[in-house]
Amino acid sequence: MTENTEESVLEPRADKPNFLTEKRFDQFELHPLLLQGLQEAGFIQCTPIQAETLPISLVGKDVAGQAQTGTGKTAAFLVTVFSRLLEKSPLPDNLPSALIVAPTRELALQIHEEALKIGKYLDFSIHAVIGGIDYQKQAETLRHGADIVICTPGRIIDYYKQGIFKPGAIQVVVIDEADRLLDMGFAQDMRFILRKLPRYDKRQSMLFSATLSYHVLELTYEFMNVPEFISVTPEKTSVEGIEQILYHVGADQKLSLLLGILQNETWNRVLIFVNTKSGVEWVSRKLKGNGLPAEGISGDLPQPKRLKLMERFKEGKVTILIATDVASRGIHVEDITHVINYDLPQDPENYIHRIGRTARAGKTGKALSLACETYVFHLEAIEALLGNKIPVAWPPPEWFVEDRAGTITIERDKRGGKKDTKPSKQRPAKPVEKTRPPVSTFRFTIPREEGYFPGAFFGFGPRQAQSETPEPAIAESKPETPEAPAPAISPDPHEPAAVESESVKAPAKKRRRRRKKKPQAQPAETANADSPKDPSEDEIPF
Known part of the structure; x- marks a missing residue:
């Protein structure tokens, strides 16, 4: 020394x-x-x-x-x-x-x-x-x-x-x-x-x-x-020698005011605290885009890089450091003149540790806080821990400096890490259009024989079309009637088929009536001679 x-x-x-x-x-x-x-x-x-x-x-x-x-x-x-x-x-x-x-x-x-x-x-x-x-x-x-x-x-x-x-x-x-x-x-x-x-x-x-x-x-x-x-400090929690100032500002004007503070304040080393990792990356890129020597440090930064960055900050090669609360403990640099809370901390005790990075070893420093509509709700707890109100100041209009960095977006993968946004040197593959395979259509013809019924090919249809010989008991009871001709069918399957005759439809109706209601035996004196016999009179084999 x-x-x-x-x-x-x-x-x-x-x-x-x-x-x-x-x-x-x-x-x-x-x-x-x-x-x-x-x-x-x-x-x-x-x-x-x-x-x-x-x-x-x-x-x-x-x-x-x-x-x-x-x-x-x-x-x-x-x-x-x-x-x-x-x-x-x-x-x-x-x-x-x-x-x-x-x-x-x-x-x-x-x-x-x-x-x-x-x-x-x-x-x-x-x-x-x-x-x-x-x-x-x-x-x-x-x-x-x-x-x-x-x-x-x-x-x-x-x-x-x-x-x-x-x-x-x-x-x-x-x-x-x-x-x-x-x-x-x-x-x-x-x-x-x-x-x-x-x-x-x-x-x-x-x-x-x-x-x-x-x-x-x-x-x-x-x-x-x-x-x-x-x-040794039973009543006073905050560090003596720190000038604390609070600025109420909208979230859309915080960066503009931060640029104005860095232009109008006399500072040697500045430590800026942001609540999130993505916020650290965004603020650091914005400051770099406006020509300020700023670097960001957060929890996902590899440890060797963190050590080199902290060493450069201590040596004065980096004069503006943006960090999360992970850096509020362990930064022992005696000549940090300004601590800026870009975001008010959610934990009031973190506010004390943040501003404690300045005014070390008996020196003086400034702690500036930007209270926006997102984090202003934590101000009450911070002031309750301090035991006093933080002095409020209103910046002049010329302190709101225009941002020249342009639009910056931070993309992260599923694990929370930053995505590599650098363009790839390889030629991107052409997108493959996904199309459904064409449906093959074909027609086939069914050989038509005598007694053909349209549904018989698929296994359903009237009883006459399914069975070659009728049941013995019912065949004996039926009167001899001329066989109805087969319905005419158009050679085009898309055209409607010919109307079936009553002789074909009649058994289907009789079958449906049997399912709904069992037929009752008619008296002998009222029975029609031409009507079929009552099935109960004959022995029907099952």
């Missing part, structure tokens, strides 16, 4: 008397090599959370701390972890001695980077175990041994189930941003991890968070050994 920067840390700011305290790190009984690493990293005087936490944690007691974002919680528990491990003898089999759990990969990498600076002269192996990169390499690192493991829940549970991570010798466990862990759905994962560690009375536990909700306190009661609760 340069000489000028170190002097600014040694002397508390006149406008920020509460940022640094009179307590110094060299007043604690720390190891000389640890103290040397702290001094070279710029840690001379303690922040309030450090001054309150270290006297309790250095003697081995459990701590549950609440502090404003960016006030030095990371250094507070890292100093405790290094001090406690220096007092213990090395463990056999190279088993890990300390476990630090963070909600996001960015925050885990930030803790790992800070630990390497503070423990520069200490003989401890410090490794980050996160998802998205180097699966086999991280597994080999755990097999060879790591003293301090900084991890995210999902990846460390994976290694535990494979027998690669063995937590039986953990002496110190730290849960950072505990409220964020629970909000992201890691409640069951955290309980799984904590149950696999040694008992709470055989290890030291520390929990830190910007807010201590009832769910976080439940973890402390279940898995910590009567912790000491420390809160």
Whole structure:
């Protein structure tokens, strides 16, 4: 660290008397090599959370701390972890001695980077175990041994189930941003991890968070050994030194106002928060189309690209970063001058973590929020958590700048990933017209014999056409009548057939009458001599 920067840390700011305290790190009984690493990293005087936490944690007691974002919680528990491990003898089999759990990969990498600076002269192996990169390499690192493991829940549970991570010798466990862990759905994962560690009375536990909700306190009661609760901001939740401004604007004018803010505000680095991944991609393309150096970071971006992008943002090569809430924790860049909430967060606690990315290390910053008709309904909960109303400002008309990027559409596949919209070099295949095959039509002729009936070919028709000989009993009772000629049939099957004679139709009617009603026997004196005999008088074989 340069000489000028170190002097600014040694002397508390006149406008920020509460940022640094009179307590110094060299007043604690720390190891000389640890103290040397702290001094070279710029840690001379303690922040309030450090001054309150270290006297309790250095003697081995459990701590549950609440502090404003960016006030030095990371250094507070890292100093405790290094001090406690220096007092213990090395463990056999190279088993890990300390476990630090963070909600996001960015925050885990930030803790790992800070630990390497503070423990520069200490003989401890410090490794980050996160998802998205180097699966086999991280597994080999755990097999060879790591003293301090900084991890995210999902990846460390994976290694535990494979027998690669063995937590039986953990002496110190730290849960950072505990409220964020629970909000992201890691409640069951955290309980799984904590149950696999040694008992709470055989290890030291520390929990830190910007807010201590009832769910976080439940973890402390279940898995910590009567912790000491420390809160350096009991009444004020938001970060001091942040100028908050709220703009009420329509959803169709948000981009125009955002362009005007970037043109009229004096900024060094800007962090813009959007609620959705597709929104991040859309806003970043719009800003690029208007000539602004902007990049987007979201959860579906591959981890190597995320790391390179964050490194470029820290180095100043990228000055405008658009992100979802996944980046609200773990971005530790001290000179972010503006945080813009393009969308108001749905969770009020995320608002505090978002604006906490500016005004870090005692500096000042601005937090600008655009409240549209879609997300303005979350404003009431945000102001209730803050305890005060966010000042409202009305931008002048010249701040609404015309968008020159044109129309941009973001297409996603079924899995939620972005589709490749680049034109293919291969010649597209010609579309094949789907047509129904033609129906073949043909005609056939049926040989007509004597006694042919139209329906006889298909197996149905009058009884005379189906049976070659009539039934014996009925044949005897019928009078001899001349045989009716066969009906004339047109050679064209589409023309109507000739009308059947009554002799052909009569048996069909008689058959239908038998189905509806059984014939009754007529008296002998009234019976007609020409009528057929009553079937009951003759024996009809069945």
